Amino acid sequence: MTTILKGAPVVQAINKQLSSDVTELKASGIFPTLAIVRVGERADDLSYEQNSTKRLESLGIQVKKYPLPIDISEKSLICVIKEINHDSTIHGALLFKPLPKHIDETIVCNMLNPDKDVDGITNISMAGVFSNTAIGYPPCTPSACMEILDYYGIDPAGKNAVVIGRSLVVGKPVAMMLIKKNATVTICHTKTKNPAKLSAAADILIVAAGHAKMIGKSYFNPEQIIIDVGININEEGKLCGDVDFEEANKIAAAVTPVPGGVGTVTTSVLAKHVVAAAKKYDSNPPHKKSSDNI
Amino acid sequence: MTTILKGAPVVQAINKQLSSDVTELKASGIFPTLAIVRVGERADDLSYEQNSTKRLESLGIQVKKYPLPIDISEKSLICVIKEINHDSTIHGALLFKPLPKHIDETIVCNMLNPDKDVDGITNISMAGVFSNTAIGYPPCTPSACMEILDYYGIDPAGKNAVVIGRSLVVGKPVAMMLIKKNATVTICHTKTKNPAKLSAAADILIVAAGHAKMIGKSYFNPEQIIIDVGININEEGKLCGDVDFEEANKIAAAVTPVPGGVGTVTTSVLAKHVVAAAKKYDSNPPHKKSSDNI
Numbered sequence: 012m013t014t015i016l017k018g019a020p021v022v023q024a025i026n027k028q029l030s031s032d033v034t035e036l037k038a039s040g041i042f043p044t045l046a047i048v049r050v051g052e053r054a055d056d057l058s059y060e061q062n063s064t065k066r067l068e069s070l071g072i073q074v075k076k077y078p079l080p081i082d083i084s085e086k087s088l089i090c091v092i093k094e095i096n097h098d099s100t101i102h103g104a105l106l107f108k109p110l111p112k113h114i115d116e117t118i119v120c121n122m123l124n125p126d127k128d129v130d131g132i133t134n135i136s137m138a139g140v141f142s143n144t145a146i147g148y149p150p151c152t153p154s155a156c157m158e159i160l161d162y163y164g165i166d167p168a169g170k171n172a173v174v175i176g177r178s179l180v181v182g183k184p185v186a187m188m189l190i191k192k193n194a195t196v197t198i199c200h201t202k203t204k205n206p207a208k209l210s211a212a213a214d215i216l217i218v219a220a221g222h223a224k225m226i227g228k229s230y231f232n233p234e235q236i237i238i239d240v241g242i243n244i245n246e247e248g249k250l251c252g253d254v255d256f257e258e259a260n261k262i263a264a265a266v267t268p269v270p271g272g273v274g275t276v277t278t279s280v281l282a283k284h285v286v287a288a289a290k291k292y293d294s295n296p297p298h299k300k301s302s303d304n305i
Numbered sequence: 306m307t308t309i310l311k312g313a314p315v316v317q318a319i320n321k322q323l324s325s326d327v328t329e330l331k332a333s334g335i336f337p338t339l340a341i342v343r344v345g346e347r348a349d350d351l352s353y354e355q356n357s358t359k360r361l362e363s364l365g366i367q368v369k370k371y372p373l374p375i376d377i378s379e380k381s382l383i384c385v386i387k388e389i390n391h392d393s394t395i396h397g398a399l400l401f402k403p404l405p406k407h408i409d410e411t412i413v414c415n416m417l418n419p420d421k422d423v424d425g426i427t428n429i430s431m432a433g434v435f436s437n438t439a440i441g442y443p444p445c446t447p448s449a450c451m452e453i454l455d456y457y458g459i460d461p462a463g464k465n466a467v468v469i470g471r472s473l474v475v476g477k478p479v480a481m482m483l484i485k486k487n488a489t490v491t492i493c494h495t496k497t498k499n500p501a502k503l504s505a506a507a508d509i510l511i512v513a514a515g516h517a518k519m520i521g522k523s524y525f526n527p528e529q530i531i532i533d534v535g536i537n538i539n540e541e542g543k544l545c546g547d548v549d550f551e552e553a554n555k556i557a558a559a560v561t562p563v564p565g566g567v568g569t570v571t572t573s574v575l576a577k578h579v580v581a582a583a584k585k586y587d588s589n590p591p592h593k594k595s596s597d598n599i
Contacts, residue, residue, distance in 0.1 A: 134432035
């Protein structure tokens with residue numbers, strides 16, 4: 012019997028803690044606030060902005076929006092980021108990517124104060140994930156994978172984990188997080204010769220392949236925990252993951268659904284990071300910026 | 306017949322290129338210079354300082370030494386790092402670690418301008434290794450492993466590589482470098498349950514376990530390339546690696562010796578980074594510091 016690792020109870024548990032944290036912060040005069048910077052009007056971004064705003068506001072977190080024209084200059088975008096850095100009422104910032112081609116994404120991302128980098132887009136946040144130190148914030152999606160494992164009592168220690176995908180937003184950071192939790196980690200990607208064989212031997216399989224239903228029964232085993240990070244639209248126009256859910260649901264010990272799995276938890280992780288940033292702000296005078304030490 | 310992957314010819318090849326680069330730099334008025342910052346008088350540090358100074362100077366690279374007392378204050382050490390940052394005649398800096406306990410190593414390391422961080426001790430260098438972008442420099446030891454593979458024509462693409470060790474100076478960075486080269490990488494460590502079985506299946510085995518002769522015949526296979534990063538002193542007072550060399554020499558396709566393997570190449574990589582930093586300096590006006598963009 013395969014367990015479906017639904018995101019909803021994970022979200023509920025995180026939100027319960029967050030609501031209490033937000034109440035405490037507000038009592039001490041801190042109103043946790045996220046800035047959302049959106050360049051252009053991509054449908055995906057608009058939809059994520061709308062959903063996450065609703066979710067964050069329901070937790071008492073304020074959202075300040077910066078909708079910017081698609082032809083904004085790099086210089087003007089940097090001014091917006093600097094404004095956010097200096098605005099003491101903003102604790103975290105989300106910047107939708109990719110940015111338009113005329114803008115150097117690396118330069119813009121690294122203008123953000125790492126203390127406000129709640130989705131791990133700066134070099135400092137990356138170094139934090141890589142070196143396992145509390146600087147910046149990890150990206151929300153790999154953190155959501157770890158929250159799910161944690162909520163369902165799955166301890167990665169001593170387990171063999173296979174991560175499919177080597178991106179900076181999921182594959183590499185989730186691998187580092189699993190290593191931190193003492194898993195033995197194998198990172199597979201498009202150039203891997205035997206991904207199914209390697210995956211079939213895994214106790215934990217994290218899939219961020221980026222292709223609908225790409226990962227089928229030859230990748231699974233009956234003791235396996237599968238976390239599906241993929242979000243795709245199938246032929247019928249419906250959301251589906253990178254994992255063939257029907258097959259996984261027959262073979263594996265547990266699997267996250269899509270929708271209703273990792274994606275659901277991601278916004279709660281974002282909220283968690285904003286609250287953490289607000290807490291740090293509370294205990295750290297605004298004139299003392301960690302970036303001074305970089 | 307096991308091939309011994311000696312460091313000497315790798316060093317020779319790197320040095321040949323470097324000598325020509327140094328000559329060119331000098332012709333344009335740039336004298337590549339490394340600062341060595343040593344706090345206290347640890348025997349290992351003194352020996353490394355002496356050997357690397359000799360090697361670098363033989364390549365025409367200048368070495369400027371900063372021998373500091375063991376009880377130097379954090380503030381004074383930071384002043385030295387700042388002096389190095391601002392000294393336009395210094396292109397790279399090496400700081401021996403660990404620092405004495407009264408000094409916050411993370412703060413001090415991150416004071417160094419990443420453009421001069423030729424041994425990858427800053428957060429920016431770590432982000433560079435993690436994200437596979439040309440910011441800062443990777444640590445010299447994992448780069449030496451990759452130089453050896455490269456020199457001997459061993460392409461990691463599509464191969465299964467096992468890295469034993471998850472440190473920030475070897476295990477994690479070499480894993481990132483192997484992924485960049487399209488290897489499928491498994492990272493093993495002290496909590497790994499079946500390291501011998503996993504290693505025995507590897508095409509490339511990188512060992513940074515930190516224990517003399519810990520890795521024996523159950524880890525090897527006849528097609529395997531073994532890179533031994535370990536440097537230990539055995540019962541007879543002689544240098545030895547983490548790999549049981551005699552056994553590897555009977556079973557594997559190729560293995561690096563200790564001494565005469567990775568360690569030998571490390572100083573050449575350090576020289577290479579200093580020359581690269583000097584070249585960048587040459588094409589980048591000194592007032593434009595990359596750290597402005599962080």
